[in-house]
Amino acid sequence: MAELSKYQQSIVKNYYANLDTALLQRLGEQVTDLYLAEGRKRAKLWESIEKSLARLGVPARRVDHVVKSDDARQLATLLEELLAKD
Helix, strand or coil: CCCCCHHHHHHHHHHHHCHHHHHHHHHHHHHHHHHHCCHHHHHHHHHHHHHHHHHCCCCHHHHHHHHHHCCHHHHHHHHHHHHHHC
16 A cells, blocks of 8 residues: 555545544434334434444443434434534
């Protein structure tokens, strides 16, 4: 694999430095989508949300509880808590 230029290295570094912020923003968008989703799309969205929460370091027990509840309000509450921490 080729060496990255300094510019490319800075892009990669900034991406990982801001990953939590990007994940929180994406999670907020997913909460909105969840209110409107039905059927397969809703199930697929929950899978994506579960992965995002795991990457944000939310305890697995809490993630399981929110996902199994299938309640967008609980997810919104969790998102508010995560945003308050950030």
